[in-house]
Amino acid sequence: MWGSERVAALDWGSFYLREDMHVLLVNDTWSLCPQPVGHHIVRNKWVYKIKQKPDGSVDWSKALFDLGFTGSHVDYSLFTLHRDKLHIFILVYVDDIIVTGNDDSTIFSIISQLKFEFVIKDWCGLSYFLGIEAARDDTGLHLCQSKYIADLLDCANMVGARSYKVPCISYSKMSKFDGDLLNDPSEYRHIVEALQYVTITCPDIAYSVNQLCQHMQAPTSTHWTSAKRVLRYLKHNTDFGLHYKPSIIALHAFCVSDWASNPDDSRSSSGYGIFIGQCLVSWSSKKQLVVSRSSNEAEYRSLALTTAEVYWVRMLL
Template sequence: MANPMPLQISRPTISSSHEQEAVLVLELNQSVPTDTHGALSSNQQSIQPQRITTRSQSGIHKCNPKYALHVDIDHSLVEPTCYSQAFKQHEWRNAMVQEFNALQRCGTWKLVPYHPQMNLLPNKWVFKLKQRADGSIERYKARLVANGFHQKPGIDYTESFSPVVKHSTIRLVLSLAVSKQCPIRQLDVQNAFLHGFLNEDVYMRQPAGFVDEQYPNYVCKLQWSIYGLKQAHRAWFHRFSEFLLQLGFEASTCDYSLFVYNHKVQYMNDQMHLSQAKYALDLLKHTNFLDAKPISTLVPCGQKLSAYDGEPHDSPDLYRSVVGALQYLTITRPDLSYAVNQVCQFMHSPTTTHWTVVKRILRYVKATYNHGLLYKPGLSHITAFSDADYAGNPDTRHSTRGFCIYFSSNLVSWSSKKHKTVSRSSFEAEYRQLAYTAAELSWLKSLFRDLKLHLFVRPFGATISRPLP
């Protein structure tokens, strides 16, 4: 008896129409063998099309429970990415109206006819939920931003540099305020960048949703600065600094963002706690480490990271993003400085071993997310500590330096970095680090002078402390 031929099964074809029947078809690659009488053999049965009845044909329209996933999303808590999305929600519409009215009150632009020689800048609406320290929503914020990357140097901007305050300056001023029993106030200038003067002719399209009905083809000639321009930061800084100088403030020569006004104040509070607890929790939530197991130590004792440890990380962008966020967290977390400095050295080519250390740092942050700096009043004196890890880098044999400087009992400045050159001995590494610390102390001394604080400072000296053998 001839061997039965193999069957070829075609893909099931299901019609989308309810009137047609869905049929599963089995096709033979050739005719089915028969016996000598022309009938089908005993092990070969006639194959009939099998009818499949769908749920919709049976009148069943209820979803299968295992596929019934429904998520309620509060769209008012989602930041829109464009004007068309924001226009559908009244909270964001009100925010855009408030921003546009503020621009009109400031006289930010005037409408002029378009000329082909103009370098016309596009713009877009940017939406942001402004939250309080506890995470609750303070207000819905809409901002009209010019696309400054279309600007051309020498045509609609010249210089764009603007100074930024140093973190050490902020911590020192806060420590002084606590020690000298001075009140502390935090101010927010609404629409700050809209108050800067412009010395160039800058033209921009009319914003989406607010095109003038009488002059729809006109463009905006900016008379004041606006967010997104390359010179916006510089224009605002010049306007604000001139205002403070007119009030009698004096600009610091050590930090251009510090202005001092001598005035007697009364005692307000006796201590201050600086932390980034909400930022730390947001970072843990973003990296899915909010439910991770916390640990009490950052880096295992004696661990030295090398560029050749582990396999290349499959997502280097994620590595750079998380490490960059950890860098910002070190503003109030000196305990993270050394570990974050170590993982920052492999941004160009992270490996799985480096990522393991980053995850360990995140677990440590989970255990200590509410840690920070506690400033208390005390005696006005400065104490500095420095140290160096001789040839600690296993790849280049560079040393790692670190220092911390206290004003009274308050930590105001610290650093953990790799030496730029290779030291030939542990003494040379310590000596180089002592020079870096002395430079920071000299800068702080000048800053005290700008603050009109006269502290008795003895000539710089160092006392070597080492553990007993």
């Protein structure tokens, strides 16, 4: 970056650096202290980020202070199921906050208190949160990750790729010996990690993503082809997601197992889906920890895993 572009970037960065430093000082975020004897300092840097809206337009710019360079699913259903019985719920993820409930005056009071204590921005209605798009209409609340998926396709250079109608081939079993080892597995790992986040609103790819995750250590060309197939499937269903609508609070659970599905260690896979009324609120697809010696044993292990999750959801309710 040279000439006017470099000067513009420096001016933009210094402006937001001063603004964010002012906020940190006003809020007494940190206090200076001497370095402890025998301990190393954790390095840090400023990261300048442009946050976009779901349509791709610039929402706001921000300077982020990154310490150390280190690298569940958001449950919106309760707000939709029974608004007349809902109390105040506050969801916090780092510095992103959702305040929701059935009493507008209480919500306004909480937000006012937060504004009094901290420098915050109130975006009013919920529309975009951590890459998840939320749209409400008369039928309920719709959650999807259209923009996140579009950005993921662009990152993988698959915007113009042909779309598929299914995420994987039926009865296919991926082995660690299939294909040739990738020279640089970093792209595979980056894409699969991003696909894990997509399962927040796309449980239909959970099984395929779980299979891909089992080969993160030494991915091959065959595994990479399977990962791209999931991306092609998402391209076909970019706007698909979860729909939460008012419903009776009744707990339903379904589970399944795939006996000896792993060709390398003969372990089975378990899967479950838990519904409150007609709304899917929890799901999983994972490999069992031990080898099941029969299909019945695999089913019972899957049932035990589902029962534990149902118990947790019941205690939460």
